[in-house]
Amino acid sequence: MELIELGISQWFTDQASELCEPEQRIARVTAVDRGQCIIRNEDGEVPAKATNKFMNSTETAQDRPCVGDWVCVIYDDSNNAATIHTVLPRRSFLRRKSAGKSSSFQMIAANIDMIFIVQSCHKDFNVSRLERYLVMANEGHVEPLLILSKTDLVSAEQLEQLIAEIRVVGITTRIITLSNLTGEGLDQIKASIAFGKTYCLVGSSGVGKSTLINQLTGQNTLETGTVSTSGEGRHTTVRRQLIVLEQGGMIIDTPGMREVGVLVASEGTDDNFDDIHSFSTLCRFTNCSHTNEPGCAVLKAIQQGTLHQKHYKNYLKLKMESAFNNTSCTDKRKKGKKS
Ligand SMILES: Nc1nc2c(ncn2[C@@H]2O[C@H](COP(=O)(O)OP(=O)(O)OP(=O)(O)O)[C@@H](O)[C@H]2O)c(=O)[nH]1
Ligand SMILES: [Mg+2]
Ligand SMILES: [Zn+2]
Numbered sequence: 647m648e649l650i651e652l653g654i655s656q657w658f659t660d661q662a663s664e665l666c667e668p669e670q671r672i673a674r675v676t677a678v679d680r681g682q683c684i685i686r687n688e689d690g691e692v693p694a695k696a697t698n699k700f701m702n703s704t705e706t707a708q709d710r711p712c713v714g715d716w717v718c719v720i721y722d723d724s725n726n727a728a729t730i731h732t733v734l735p736r737r738s739f740l741r742r743k744s745a746g747k748s749s750s751f752q753m754i755a756a757n758i759d760m761i762f763i764v765q766s767c768h769k770d771f772n773v774s775r776l777e778r779y780l781v782m783a784n785e786g787h788v789e790p791l792l793i794l795s796k797t798d799l800v801s802a803e804q805l806e807q808l809i810a811e812i813r814v815v816g817i818t819t820r821i822i823t824l825s826n827l828t829g830e831g832l833d834q835i836k837a838s839i840a841f842g843k844t845y846c847l848v849g850s851s852g853v854g855k856s857t858l859i860n861q862l863t864g865q866n867t868l869e870t871g872t873v874s875t876s877g878e879g880r881h882t883t884v885r886r887q888l889i890v891l892e893q894g895g896m897i898i899d900t901p902g903m904r905e906v907g908v909l910v911a912s913e914g915t916d917d918n919f920d921d922i923h924s925f926s927t928l929c930r931f932t933n934c935s936h937t938n939e940p941g942c943a944v945l946k947a948i949q950q951g952t953l954h955q956k957h958y959k960n961y962l963k964l965k966m967e968s969a970f971n972n973t974s975c976t977d978k979r980k981k982g983k984k985s
Pocket of ligand 1: 795796797798799824825826827828849850852853854855856857858869870871882883884900901902903
């Protein structure tokens, strides 16, 4: 296996020549499970752990190795294990708010070219959640693709209705409809996967992420779950794992998320609401908050029906959450410095 098959580019090679010591080698993190990593390069996969020195040098959990990272490593004498000394800067990332009220982030994956956001047509479908994933993608500089799975469980009319619900709020992202049962949509997904590129699957538990990967590999590479009659998944996948596909390209499986704790910078919010943004340039006041100002073009567009009320509400909600979270980040930093 060449590094190029694992997605290396000149940019990472340049970073490595600057940040790795001469005796260190470059490898990609393919799995992380409670601090224990697996890394891969030309010589195959071995377990690896970050050195204490590196761990102590990190400020937050985000800075520690995560799946998809390029790292500088030293192999032990047996060549059966390695230590991680540096994590190279990330070109893109997916992260979410850590559980609980703190404003820290949890990395989902790094150096991702495209995120496959999977929602099941059955029970799991939720447009607001889709929008949250889109904001997450945008904030991490990752191109999104929507996958509506389990189409075998709904009628053609129902499916059309779901797609219409996505389009009506202004989401223009490409959608692939998929049934792992009948194979519908699988070819389109295969065609979207390119050599040397990295893809990450996200979505609720039980929507068929691991089943999709098994379809792509043609093997039972991953364990898949059974779904309870309520339609809720059971969190079959427990660790994040990067799989190299025979056809070229890599795909990362992640455990289903219960909630996409939105923690996004306002920068991330704006791009997914291009329509609102373009109306806002017509507002009378440049600092218009689009809530009650006279001459507000956004409010006018809603009145005239050009802008969907629900989409606008999501926009406000995300704006508020991101403003709140940004403040709490700064507050926390200040607090940390004082004590
Ligand atoms: N009817 C139907 N069932 C599917 C489809 N895809 C997956 N399933 C079933 O749904 C269940 C859950 O699939 P998984 O692939 O384990 O789901 P997951 O998204 O990986 O779930 P987590 O690992 O818990 O996040 C399994 O019983 C699959 O057989 C599909 O397209 N149609
Ligand atoms: Mg799974
Ligand atoms: Zn306005």
